[in-house]
Amino acid sequence: MLVAERHEKIVRLVNERGSIRVSELSEICNVTEETIRRDLDRLEQAGRLLRSHGGAVSILDQQPEVPYMEREITHMEEKKRIAQEAVKLIEAYDRIILDASTTAWYMASILPDIPLTVVTNSIKVAMELSGKEKVEVISTGGVLAPRSLSFVGPSAERSLDPYHVGKAFLSCKGIHLDRGISESNEMQALVKRKMIAIADRTYLLADYSKFGLQAFTYFAELHQIDEIITDDKIDPLHLQELKEKAVKVTVAGRA
Amino acid sequence: MLVAERHEKIVRLVNERGSIRVSELSEICNVTEETIRRDLDRLEQAGRLLRSHGGAVSILDQQPEVPYMEREITHMEEKKRIAQEAVKLIEAYDRIILDASTTAWYMASILPDIPLTVVTNSIKVAMELSGKEKVEVISTGGVLAPRSLSFVGPSAERSLDPYHVGKAFLSCKGIHLDRGISESNEMQALVKRKMIAIADRTYLLADYSKFGLQAFTYFAELHQIDEIITDDKIDPLHLQELKEKAVKVTVAGRA
DNA sequence: ATATATATAATCAAAAACAAACAAAAGAAA
DNA sequence: TTTCTTTTGTTTGTTTTTGATTATATATAT
Numbered sequence: 001m002l003v004a005e006r007h008e009k010i011v012r013l014v015n016e017r018g019s020i021r022v023s024e025l026s027e028i029c030n031v032t033e034e035t036i037r038r039d040l041d042r043l044e045q046a047g048r049l050l051r052s053h054g055g056a057v058s059i060l061d062q063q064p065e066v067p068y069m070e071r072e073i074t075h076m077e078e079k080k081r082i083a084q085e086a087v088k089l090i091e092a093y094d095r096i097i098l099d100a101s102t103t104a105w106y107m108a109s110i111l112p113d114i115p116l117t118v119v120t121n122s123i124k125v126a127m128e129l130s131g132k133e134k135v136e137v138i139s140t141g142g143v144l145a146p147r148s149l150s151f152v153g154p155s156a157e158r159s160l161d162p163y164h165v166g167k168a169f170l171s172c173k174g175i176h177l178d179r180g181i182s183e184s185n186e187m188q189a190l191v192k193r194k195m196i197a198i199a200d201r202t203y204l205l206a207d208y209s210k211f212g213l214q215a216f217t218y219f220a221e222l223h224q225i226d227e228i229i230t231d232d233k234i235d236p237l238h239l240q241e242l243k244e245k246a247v248k249v250t251v252a253g254r255a
Numbered sequence: 256m257l258v259a260e261r262h263e264k265i266v267r268l269v270n271e272r273g274s275i276r277v278s279e280l281s282e283i284c285n286v287t288e289e290t291i292r293r294d295l296d297r298l299e300q301a302g303r304l305l306r307s308h309g310g311a312v313s314i315l316d317q318q319p320e321v322p323y324m325e326r327e328i329t330h331m332e333e334k335k336r337i338a339q340e341a342v343k344l345i346e347a348y349d350r351i352i353l354d355a356s357t358t359a360w361y362m363a364s365i366l367p368d369i370p371l372t373v374v375t376n377s378i379k380v381a382m383e384l385s386g387k388e389k390v391e392v393i394s395t396g397g398v399l400a401p402r403s404l405s406f407v408g409p410s411a412e413r414s415l416d417p418y419h420v421g422k423a424f425l426s427c428k429g430i431h432l433d434r435g436i437s438e439s440n441e442m443q444a445l446v447k448r449k450m451i452a453i454a455d456r457t458y459l460l461a462d463y464s465k466f467g468l469q470a471f472t473y474f475a476e477l478h479q480i481d482e483i484i485t486d487d488k489i490d491p492l493h494l495q496e497l498k499e500k501a502v503k504v505t506v507a508g509r510a
Numbered sequence: 511a512t513a514t515a516t517a518t519a520a521t522c523a524a525a526a527a528c529a530a531a532c533a534a535a536a537g538a539a540a
Numbered sequence: 541t542t543t544c545t546t547t548t549g550t551t552t553g554t555t556t557t558t559g560a561t562t563a564t565a566t567a568t569a570t
Contacts, residue, residue: 002274003557004307022517032559037518053566054517123378130401139406141396141414146385151394159396159414258547277527287549292528308556309527 021055078207078231085252100150101171123149152187168199174213182215189219208233276310333462333486340507355405356426378404407442423454429468437470444474463488
């Protein structure tokens with residue numbers, strides 16, 4: 001990527017999200033944080049954004065043009081680390097599924113531009129990946145869920161029918177040892193259930209806060225999950241219980 | 256290859272790909288990098304591209320900044336007037352189709368927030384409508400076409416199968432009296448053909464510049480179109496010919 | 511408030527990209 | 541043809557970019 005392109009990308013990201021951290025830009029652009037800081041200095045000089053400790057903020061009014069960019073995502077740091085860990089599992093020429101979760105969106109943003117087919121029901125994921133030439137993006141159809149900007153409903157499920165992928169990366173609202181994996185929104189739950197069905201391996205992306213919880217709709221049993229990726233704030237007790245249930249768990253540690 | 260030819264080639268490549276490296280151009284053109292640098296300097300002088308360390312970036316689509324929507328779209332004013340005219344045809348509880356065109360995008364942005372079901376294959380249209388509570392948005396699935404941010408391919412066509420709508424609003428690249436309606440991109444053309452098939456009435460949104468043109472792929476005959484909405488710059492001769500063919504034409508005048 | 515972690519600025523070295531100068535080659539004009 | 545101009549490739553030295561390192565400043569937690 002050319003310098004000018006990187007600068008445009010930085011400005012775009014800053015304006016989209018309202019603010020962004022140096023570390024995040026470093027990952028997305030695949031350059032060191034030092035380079036990002038120099039970029040930010042120059043972009044501030046040019047009046048295209050405002051610098052602040054740890055990152056940069058948009059120069060436009062803070063009201064993001066779409067309400068969906070809800071800043072202050074809970075457990076953001078953990079989700080990012082989980083996304084980093086998950087991306088490591090992806091290889092060239094994989095066919096994968098990403099669901100409509102914040103963690104999947106992070107994955108999409110830091111995904112390297114390698115030959116890959118990604119199936120998703122998330123507009124955000126699709127848009128994030130549209131900039132990566134080598135990545136083929138396939139979207140489900142369906143009814144648009146305005147808040148999450150994702151496609152759900154019977155036609156979303158049906159549109160997954162013809163596909164078969166190697167790896168599915170899904171998130172959830174709750175993981176309960178006995179009751180299984182749950183989601184607060186039934187429509188999303190049904191789509192996830194279908195995604196599991198057409199994937200060889202399912203990876204569950206869940207930060208520590210999800211364990212022990214039960215949400216409205218159950219969409220999978222624990223044994224249907226091949227691997228859980230979580231963060232190091234997970235309760236050791238939960239970790240132990242999962243071990244006893246023979247569930248593979250990867251803990252994403254700090255860099 | 257002549258110098259002028261090489262220059263045209265460079266500009267074309269830069270605009271096609273958004274950016275390109277000096278080394279890449281050197282290989283493609285079979286000249287040394289020094290020559291390419293000299294070329295780029297001159298092309299930048301002439302305002303045909305922008306130089307960046309290591310290569311050059313396109314001068315086009317390079318301000319998707321604040322006026323996310325108001326880019327240098329050709330015949331923007333005409334398209335807006337056509338969109339305004341088309342929106343007048345929409346009533347509460349209609350089920351309509353919007354395609355992945357700029358005009359459809361304008362329509363989406365000025366569509367009143369009334370009970371409505373909109374089927375589209377355009378991410379931009381879907382996002383624009385996501386803010387309108389009373390509008391239900393249904394998207395086709397399919398392969399993401401990165402440049403137009405729309406869904407195409409067999410699965411996009413298939414995902415239209417189960418639907419039936421009252422009105423379809425489509426655009427095109429060319430309208431020819433005898434040869435019919437054409438589009439430059441075959442995949443988009445096939446989707447449009449399907450859209451026409453599932454709509455009771457098809458409205459063709461076409462600014463004056465489209466008449467008499469033929470693009471790569473034909474996707475409809477004139478008689479399949481129920482009404483053409485165009486602007487007042489249309490050639491009276493074309494208007495007369497359409498009249499003789501008994502095609503209903505609405506001319507969007509200035510506000 | 512103090513300690514600890516994190517972010518930054520300053521400096522350096524290596525690699526890549528560049529600019530300038532010059533000579534050879536190709537075209538245009540006499 | 542000869543002469544003149546333009547273009548191109550080569551060489552050389554310079555600048556820019558980047559990542560690494562170190563020391564300093566700033567935030568966060570206890």
